[in-house]
Amino acid sequence: MQRSLVLLSYLVLLFALAASLSAQEKKSVESSGSPPAPMVSPEVHADGSVTFRVRAPNAKAAKLELEGADPIDMQKNDRNIWRVTTGPLPPDYYGYSFAIDGVRTLDASNHSLVPNLLTPDNFVHVLGPSSLPWEVNDVAHGEIHHHFYRSTVVDDERDYYVYTPPSYHNSGQRYPVLYLLHGFSDDASAWTAVGRMNVIFDNLIAEGKIKPMIVVMPLGYGTMEMIRLGWDTWNHPDVRDTNFKRFTETLLTEVMPRVEGEYRVVKDRNSRAIAGLSMGGSESLLTGLNHLDQFTWIGAFSSGGIPEDFDKDFPLLNAKSAQQLHLLWIACGTEDHLITVNRNLRAWLKSKGIQPTEIETPGMHTWMVWRRNLVEFAPLLFK
């Protein structure tokens, strides 16, 4: 009854608001008169080149900011449309935005959006052959489950995603688990929405290249102060330290028990992996290497963000740790400026008697690198 009154009062307020405004009903299915034909952007050509377009009648300059590339100047035509056509791009998914008179601007003509807590982007798909592991094929598909919980560790409402392989619902078997972590500024949906991990796993499972497994993708922040401070957060060592500490705590004491309580998973260190990209790579190393009783398969893709004081970061590591680990896989793109810290980390690990798998690939700090990292890393797990 009380809710009804509250609802009623809001409806009255809403009515007052609506009455003061005339009938704009842009989503009506019967709008009178046809709106102008939408401008096409992006337009992918047969050779993989892409034309981007944005209308900005009074702008003096516009640039395309394409993932993994320097800003590219756009030219204005006589209909006030700025445009640029790239050279042929290798088939992949590319994030992008525009800079119009220096202002970051999304492509409102393109409904494909990259979720991100600081810099949401659009993306464009340059279609490739079905043999590319991130292309959807006519194979059995897993599911993505979105979970919500109240974290007492972080004191907020948060979420995680769980990928279940295609066989999950028709088998009684238990599965190993990979905890897969996103990077700074991403949200928990990054590995599915951008990284295409579910498509990649569907394909690799169909080909028999990876063991069917559960993949858990939690929100990767130990404090949301990391996001409130924006990129400046990395100048706040106290926030960064709290972030890493509390992330490990919410993962081990809140997410993992929930997952192991609900899903048919093998609950032992030999069937538990942790991997991530960038900030999530560091979290995988910090959580994994400091909890070898819990994780024995560890991956770090382009990891960064922790102090280069490895003795302090990983106080428990010694030559005996090597026997406990099934896999320590450390990858970075050679054009990523994090390559140096990754090389230093590998050297330090070796000085401790631990030999990581050392992966250097062409590429920068981009999803093009991380999708390929996942394709190479996943087949090594649980074997």
Place this chain on the structure above:
Amino acid sequence: MQRSLVLLSYLVLLFALAASLSAQEKKSVESSGSPPAPMVSPEVHADGSVTFRVRAPNAKAAKLELEGADPIDMQKNDRNIWRVTTGPLPPDYYGYSFAIDGVRTLDASNHSLVPNLLTPDNFVHVLGPSSLPWEVNDVAHGEIHHHFYRSTVVDDERDYYVYTPPSYHNSGQRYPVLYLLHGFSDDASAWTAVGRMNVIFDNLIAEGKIKPMIVVMPLGYGTMEMIRLGWDTWNHPDVRDTNFKRFTETLLTEVMPRVEGEYRVVKDRNSRAIAGLSMGGSESLLTGLNHLDQFTWIGAFSSGGIPEDFDKDFPLLNAKSAQQLHLLWIACGTEDHLITVNRNLRAWLKSKGIQPTEIETPGMHTWMVWRRNLVEFAPLLFK
């Protein structure tokens, strides 16, 4: 091996691309120098008024397009920031975009995005009391499962979402099912991402106001030509007819068997409901009223898009149909121009001896209306 070669060749291409460009690594966690402090937009004030800001140095005009309101002029300050502050808004979620020199533009300062296949928006949350059913409370939360399948009816890869109530995983019981349909231009995530159905159901279940149920939210198009044609699609009766026909077919022969094969649901007409908004309202009526052997609880929120030839739309209806139906709930906002067709439909139904529940509320063709529709409709189901 073949995939390795393909991968290698792409990596080489990628390297060539990267090498031709200098190191822009905007997502690096160690970028040198701090970027400028982000401009805050939107900024919600204590009284519910909201300030929107967008930077556009050379624009001659900027407007705010807020869901349910006429465009509102923005003013430029001396830092080239266009801004406007609304009056106090009732607590809710509001979609919005900007029109800069007449060009639809998203708010790149706001990571909250409304997915939509034609007109993605941003949204702003004006926080309300915890008694509002769309506010997250410290109650048990259900899950949202994202499913993928190949449709032979429509001949494409598509998806649906399933909400499972909090008790689902700890009970052996079977649940009734609500099929809940989105509107034209939305995608399958609309009812969760924008409509907040999972939050609403979590709250109403915690209060004992609704029966715990499974909610299935399929992609609502029988042909994607509906989206390729944009808003002009409504001038193509053949496309529209194919859309409605094939949607019913994929729902009944592809989605429903999958859901009933995987989830513990009651498989009978008395435990099956169908409801939707706008185009999805019409789909609920067309599918439901033409399949009373399958559905006995039907809801249509602001429905539209079908020809006003009801004898032809619903050829099977007669006075006996009234006995078969548990609920036929037809709602529309009085400021929605679809109010007329909804009134006509209700009159026609009554002429056939069928008495629908007739709901008219203040409001336009907006999510503010549909969230409240769901809150009123759901408690009536399966009782």
